Amino acid sequence: MKTSAFLKKYYIDRSNAQSTKWARGRKMNCLPMWVADMDFRCDERVSKALKDFIAAGDYGYTNLPEDYYQVFISWHEKRNHVHYQQDWIRFTRGAVNAMYQAVHSLTEEKDAIMINTPLYPPFKATIERCGRKVVESPLKYENGYFTFDYKDIEKKFKTKNVKMLMLCSPHNPLGRVWKKGELEELFELCSRYSVLVLSDEVHSDIIMPDQDFVSALSLKKYQKQTVSIIAASKSFSLAVFSHCHVVIPGKKLRDRFIRYQQENNTASANAFNALPTYYNYIYGEEWLDAVNNVIFDNYHYLKQKLGDYMEMTNLEGSYLLFLNLGSYNTCKSAADCLVEECHILANPGESFGKGYENWVRLNLATSPDNVKTAVDSILKLIRTKKK
Numbered sequence: 512m513k514t515s516a517f518l519k520k521y522y523i524d525r526s527n528a529q530s531t532k533w534a535r536g537r538k539m540n541c542l543p544m545w546v547a548d549m550d551f552r553c554d555e556r557v558s559k560a561l562k563d564f565i566a567a568g569d570y571g572y573t574n575l576p577e578d579y580y581q582v583f584i585s586w587h588e589k590r591n592h593v594h595y596q597q598d599w600i601r602f603t604r605g606a607v608n609a610m611y612q613a614v615h616s617l618t619e620e621k622d623a624i625m626i627n628t629p630l631y632p633p634f635k636a637t638i639e640r641c642g643r644k645v646v647e648s649p650l651k652y653e654n655g656y657f658t659f660d661y662k663d664i665e666k667k668f669k670t671k672n673v674k675m676l677m678l679c680s681p682h683n684p685l686g687r688v689w690k691k692g693e694l695e696e697l698f699e700l701c702s703r704y705s706v707l708v709l710s711d712e713v714h715s716d717i718i719m720p721d722q723d724f725v726s727a728l729s730l731k732k733y734q735k736q737t738v739s740i741i742a743a744s745k746s747f748s749l750a751v752f753s754h755c756h757v758v759i760p761g762k763k764l765r766d767r768f769i770r771y772q773q774e775n776n777t778a779s780a781n782a783f784n785a786l787p788t789y790y791n792y793i794y795g796e797e798w799l800d801a802v803n804n805v806i807f808d809n810y811h812y813l814k815q816k817l818g819d820y821m822e823m824t825n826l827e828g829s830y831l832l833f834l835n836l837g838s839y840n841t842c843k844s845a846a847d848c849l850v851e852e853c854h855i856l857a858n859p860g861e862s863f864g865k866g867y868e869n870w871v872r873l874n875l876a877t878s879p880d881n882v883k884t885a886v887d888s889i890l891k892l893i894r895t896k897k898k
């Protein structure tokens with residue numbers, strides 16, 4: 512589908528909607544480019560299937576569609592070249608809930624868990640809430656590119672008795688799509704030091720055209736030490752449904768996870784919340800490809816206009832761009848500067864890690880018009896500061 516046709520049909524003006532992102536924008540008189548959801552409505556066949564379900568009025572106990580698992584498995588086989596077995600799949604109420612349940616069930620109190628910063632804040636918060644210890648291994652930043660610091664990781668595996676590594680793949684907020692070689696080197700270290708990998712892959716359907724997503728479980732050698740968190744919530748903007756999968760090939764780990772779910776009464780999927788995922792996997796591929804194109808175009812436009820003035824991550828996946836305002840930042844935090852000077856609401860860099868006060872995370876899953884508005888106001892800020 513052509514981008515212009517897609518935007519005409521699917522862009523939603525959410526400025527007066529109940530949307531979390533836009534409600535805060537309204538309150539602060541800002542263009543909201545924070546929270547990670549999209550300003551696009553679902554594919555029309557998905558909306559119709561959901562309307563039909565609602566219209567039928569049958570709201571009793573309901574099973575998942577009979578071919579739910581097959582549809583899920585086929586999607587990931589086709590898009591990500593990874594094969595999941597039905598009995599590996601468990602359900603949770605969203606991805607953060609999945610992290611919480613995995614950390615609780617697969618590690619012990621006070622265990623050390625590694626994260627690679629800067630990183631989406633709920634990773635750290637989950638470790639802390641579960642009474643585990645956070646071990647940070649900051650990503651190395653070289654020539655505009657973030658990557659793992661294997662020496663630091665190994666040193667901390669050796670000295671801090673790390674039991675789990677929580678990986679964000681693709682990475683939020685850096686938009687990195689980890690290369691196969693990077694993951695192999697990382698997983699080899701994890702294997703050597705008996706560290707479990709919990710890989711959050713909720714951004715894996717938003718991959719820029721020159722990139723290949725490598726799912727953690729496609730590296731078969733490491734499957735038994737790896738658990739993946741998989742959802743359609745970012746791919747198709749389904750956050751309100753809180754439906755997520757945890758895929759666990761290793762029987763021992765899976766049994767621990769299932770026991771935890773049974774003890775905490777969290778074992779079953781909510782069939783209504785699962786329907787949007789199911790219908791999108793059936794009908795949504797063309798829509799998703801069009802969304803990927805819109806994001807890629809938005810990114811290129813922004814980079815072309817602002818790239819000479821400030822550093823930004825090379826967007827490989829997700830729709831989240833990490834941008835360094837550098838000397839144009841006139842406040843303690845670049846996010847405050849964007850609110851005050853540009854009327855843009857972004858996520859503050861410092862919420863992802865120490866030392867990122869000059870950075871912001873911008874959400875590009877919106878219309879090119881909104882991105883242009885944001886770019887124009889940042890250019891105005893640049894011009895003012897240059898005087």
Ligand SMILES: Cc1ncc(COP(=O)(O)O)c(C=O)c1O
Pocket residue numbers: 547604605606607608631679683711713714742744750753754755
């Ligand atoms: C990497 C990652 N994991 C989890 C989430 C949250 O997912 P959920 O709303 O399903 O808890 C987000 C949201 O932005 C995310 O970026």
